[in-house]
Amino acid sequence: MGVKDYIRERFFPHLWCPGCGHGIVLNNLIRAVENLGLDKSEIVMVSGIGCSARICGYVDFHSLHTIHGRALAFATGIKISRPELNVIVAMGDGDAVAIGGNHFIHAARRNIDVTAIVMNNRIYGMTGGQFSPMSGYGIKASTAPYSNIDPAFDLAKLALGAGATFVARTTTYHVKQITDILEKAIPHKGFSVVEILTQCPTEFGRRNNMANPADMMEFFKNHTVPVGSKAKKKNPDLIERGIFVQKEMPEYCSEYDKIVEDAMKGQQS
Amino acid sequence: MNKKIKFAQGNEVCAEAALYAGLDFFAGYPITPSTEIAEHLSIMLPRKGGKFIQMEDEISSMCAIIGASLTGHKVMTATSGPGFSLKQEALGYAIMAEIPCVVVNVQRGGPSTGIPTHGSQGDINQARWGVHGDHSIIALTASNHQDVFLMTVEAFNLAETYRTPVILLLDEGVAHLRERFIVPEKGEIPLLTRLKTSVKEGVDYHPYLPREDGRLPMSDFGGTHRYNVTGLYHDMWGFPTTKPTIVHRLIHHLVHKIEHNVDRIARFKEYYMEDAECILISYGFSARAALHLVKNRRARGERLGLLELQTLWPFPSHVVREKCVDARYVVVVEMNMGQVLQSVKLSVEQPEKVFLANRIDGVAITPTNIKNILQVIRGKGV
Missing domain, CATH: 3.40.50.920 (Rossmann fold)
Structure with missing residues (x-):
């Protein structure tokens, strides 16, 4: 099948700006789903609010465009009630770790079998370029006109600390790696977090001397290194990409199945 | 006379009635004076193969039941005062996306934390207007345990019939009172199930195109029809739109499907x-x-x-x-x-x-x- 078999052509053209990285994420998500041979009817794509959230309308899966920050809570209800479905959640950075931060850490703690893709463009794009918890110190934004003094989260460390059993990071420059990581993250039995640095030239780049989308991708190329590389030790400002953790731990729905089994036994005796 | 007579607390009666109505998914968060509903269902739901989850907060509980309802399950959450305030945004989402669910609000004194262990009926207008934007809502109440049972089942029936959240407005007095009630026999109270689409696989399905009677036949997530659900104004495929004619038609549909049936809904x-x-x-x-x-x-x-x-x-x-x-x-x-x-x-x-x-x-x-x-x-x- 080709890419067109996985999208809803009726709803195109998409609303993303020229140069936006979100289309690259969409493209690679579809490639990963195709390579994994998944049935479209067995996938539920859930999203929150913002530019990133629109991704779920364009894919020909069951799709749920929810409210700001709560995508993982909706996804939790879907997954527990129908564990056989593949649940993929797409969120922006503000969506995932500002307004939705609580749901993010608790979904990770439960290790529920959901794949969370965080499309991190370090800005609130749809509302016009306000800083997010991922913007970082020194960044300019429409609500940080002098300079942002809020430090950023390290999303991978946050996910690890909260208990996620698959944590990875890549960028829209490293397209092959996006597909490779998603092909591992989606079948992973447990909560998987894939952070994808994606460019917002319109709202982030324009304010931070990277108005050209190619400049932003160049930044991803020059400022990221593979996990565990020596370059990171020499220059701590470099961003690591790759898989940080991939481990087996009891998964929430499987554990609940045991509860059901016990409760039913108690009922019979 | 084989009637099964029970002596129980109002919250337990509500939970029992929900199970009678076919509840198979509950998400909640502890809050006085509604917590016993969650406690009772945490015992009872897994016994029938259903799912209970204690979420991280009130908001996520509301969101989780909406997700579970989309997969074809009968769902409920229960809360009180401050929790009901927190649920309003997701409640509005269920109204807009027309997702059946039951929300129990065991009222306590407010505003704010108020008087958690004492009764009040202060959330009547919040139930009607707590959600932003024009909309309509169904809210039921009950004064004794026999009626708590009946109205809980009715709440599920109305939610499924009108594809809308139904609020069950109990109050602390009824919820914590213990009195006898007769457990209705199976089949004694009719149970309504969700109207499912008859559109065959491969044929274009319009999840948000109402029939002449205003009803929307549903298709479960995980079923053969893949469609979009959103809290934005949406067209017949569930895709976001700002087209004035569609926006106008949708708001009228959301309000009229309930307001035009006020005589059918009146109990x-x-x-x-x-x-x-x-x-x-x-x-x-x-x-x-x-x-x-x-x-x-x-x-x-x-x-x-x-x-x-x-x-x-x-x-x-x-x-x-x-x-x-x-x-x-x-x-x-x-x-x-x-x-x-x-x-x-x-x-x-x-x-x-x-x-x-x-x-x-x-x-x-x-x-x-x-x-x-x-x-x-x-x-x-x-």
């Missing part, structure tokens, strides 16, 4: 109403005191009647208007500053004959409280 009870010159209108826990007083005064020859409302939203104005047409006085008995009073005044032909008998100090209103207020209304002093 109420009448006591001694035939020749009543003074009609008490009440609901929930306060209706018990009102009924006690009515019986007591009838024995003394006073022409008192009680109209107990069980559907609060959409407000059954036609019922109130018709029943009160010959009354000299209409007295609304409630435990708030006059929330149903407003709706009653708007419903009757002579609003100046409508009075309030209330108590708002966290203590349940008593028959004597109501009697004293009636004396004042009649100009007889206390």
Whole structure:
């Protein structure tokens, strides 16, 4: 099948700006789903609010465009009630770790079998370029006109600390790696977090001397290194990409199945 | 006579009734005075293969039941006061996306943290207007355990019929009171199931194109039809749109599917109403005191009647208007500053004959409280 078999052509053209990285994420998500041979009817794509959230309308899966920050809570209800479905959640950075931060850490703690893709463009794009918890110190934004003094989260460390059993990071420059990581993250039995640095030239780049989308991708190329590389030790400002953790731990729905089994036994005796 | 009689707390009755109605997914968060509903379901749901989850907060509980409903399950959450406030945004989402679910709000005194362990009926108007934007809503209530059972089942039936959230407005008094009730036999209360689409696989399915009767046949997530669900204004495929004609049509559909069926949704009870010159209108826990007083005064020859409302939203104005047409006085008995009073005044032909008998100090209103207020209304002093 080709890419067109996985999208809803009726709803195109998409609303993303020229140069936006979100289309690259969409493209690679579809490639990963195709390579994994998944049935479209067995996938539920859930999203929150913002530019990133629109991704779920364009894919020909069951799709749920929810409210700001709560995508993982909706996804939790879907997954527990129908564990056989593949649940993929797409969120922006503000969506995932500002307004939705609580749901993010608790979904990770439960290790529920959901794949969370965080499309991190370090800005609130749809509302016009306000800083997010991922913007970082020194960044300019429409609500940080002098300079942002809020430090950023390290999303991978946050996910690890909260208990996620698959944590990875890549960028829209490293397209092959996006597909490779998603092909591992989606079948992973447990909560998987894939952070994808994606460019917002319109709202982030324009304010931070990277108005050209190619400049932003160049930044991803020059400022990221593979996990565990020596370059990171020499220059701590470099961003690591790759898989940080991939481990087996009891998964929430499987554990609940045991509860059901016990409760039913108690009922019979 | 093989009737199964139980003695239980109102919250447990609500949980039992939900199971009777076919509940198979519950998400909640601890909050007084509704927590026993979650506790009871955490025991009972897994026994029938259902799922119970305690979420990280009130918001996520509301979101989780919406997700589970989309996969074809009957779902419920339960909360109180502050928790009900937190659920409003997701409640609005369920209204907009037309997702059946039941939300129990065991009312306590507010605003804010208020008086958690004491009763109140202060959330009547929040149930109607807590969600931003134009919309309609169904809200039911009950004054005794037999009716808590019935209204809980009705809440599920109405949610499935109208594809909307239904709010069950209990109050602390009913929820924590222990009394007997008869467990209805299987089949005694009809159970309505979701209207499913008959559109075959491969044929274009329009999840948000209402039939002539306004109903939307559903397809489960995980089924053959893949479609989009959103809280934005949406077209017949569920895809976001700002097209004025579609926006106009959708808001009318959301409001009219409920407001045009107000007579079908209205549930109420009448006591001694035939020749009543003074009609008490009440609901929930306060209706018990009102009924006690009515019986007591009838024995003394006073022409008192009680109209107990069980559907609060959409407000059954036609019922109130018709029943009160010959009354000299209409007295609304409630435990708030006059929330149903407003709706009653708007419903009757002579609003100046409508009075309030209330108590708002966290203590349940008593028959004597109501009697004293009636004396004042009649100009007889206390």
